[in-house]
Amino acid sequence: MDDDIRPGEVAVTPPAATDAGLVFIGRIHTPWTVRGEAPRQGHPDGPVCRIDVFEPWIPALDGLERCARIEVIYWLHLARRDLVRQCRASDGLVRGTFSIRSPVRPNPIGTSIAELVGIEGGVVLVRGLDCLDGTPLLDLKPERKPVVPPP
Amino acid sequence: MDDDIRPGEVAVTPPAATDAGLVFIGRIHTPWTVRGEAPRQGHPDGPVCRIDVFEPWIPALDGLERCARIEVIYWLHLARRDLVRQCRASDGLVRGTFSIRSPVRPNPIGTSIAELVGIEGGVVLVRGLDCLDGTPLLDLKPERKPVVPPP
Secondary structure, eight states: OOTSSSTTTTEEOOSSSSSSEOOOOOOEEOOSTTTTTTTTSSSSTTTEEEEETTTGGGGGTTTGGGOOOEEEEOTTTTTOOOEEEEEOOTTTEEEEEGGSSOSOOSEEEEEEEEEEEEEEEEEEEEEEOOTTTEEEOOOOOOOOOOOOOOO | TTSSOOOTEEOOOOOSSEEEOOOOOOEEEEESSSSSTSSSSOOOOOSSEEEEEOSGGGGGGGTGOSEEEEEEEEOOOTTOEEEEEEOOTTOOOOOGGGSSSSOSSOOOOOEEEEEEEEEEEEEEEEEEEOOOOEEEEEEEEEOOOOOOOOO
16 A cells, blocks of 8 residues: 555654645646656646636636746645655655655645646646646745846 | 735635645744845845754654755745735735735745755754744755756
């Protein structure tokens, strides 16, 4: 089973996740339906993925069409949340959870920078995601501005 | 009051934020204690800020010391969550919430890329944050790998 603990992994009994609550504001549709199929990190040449934004949030998209690249924040709804040390599938080494970008983390929040393909109504098309089909959407924002070195 | 609605802003009645729950895994200490004082975006030459990670998550930091830059994810605990159109303070224009990086959003999650200064026990020192003192921490991860163009 995907959720078995591997040798060297360490689970804790986490505090109840009741410090703040999230609202799913949309759903992300990608070609990947099974864990292990999705790429390790999205690529700007990857397939076009569809983000369906729910009401009442659709008017909040106004102006996003002017951004070439957007930050997509989502909830990794299938991930366990109790591992502090985990085994990275790609190399079998055990590492602290915060030192890898695995979906398994105390708050399984994923972030990607995606290339905007288009927006129509409540549908946002992007390239560069790596999450599973059906992933709940938490937020969309313009990419951070690049850091300008001081003159 | 900071939380007043300005002309052109649009509030909605949001669904209850009960789709998923968060656990605060630490607290961020910065020099900025009042909204309006914090920079609009963190800068790698900014002041050193202290992130206190709580138990039982401290062992999850193991290996993070090898990352020069880390992604810091936090909860913008003072932000209202119901505006779909809002007025950006810097230029007074009204825009859709998802087209600006304001703290006011349905899920007020902030993300920054910070330069790692050092880690000692459960304390992580970084430069490049822009959040208020006392901001709850949600996650730490290595910066995304840069996109490599195909050969």
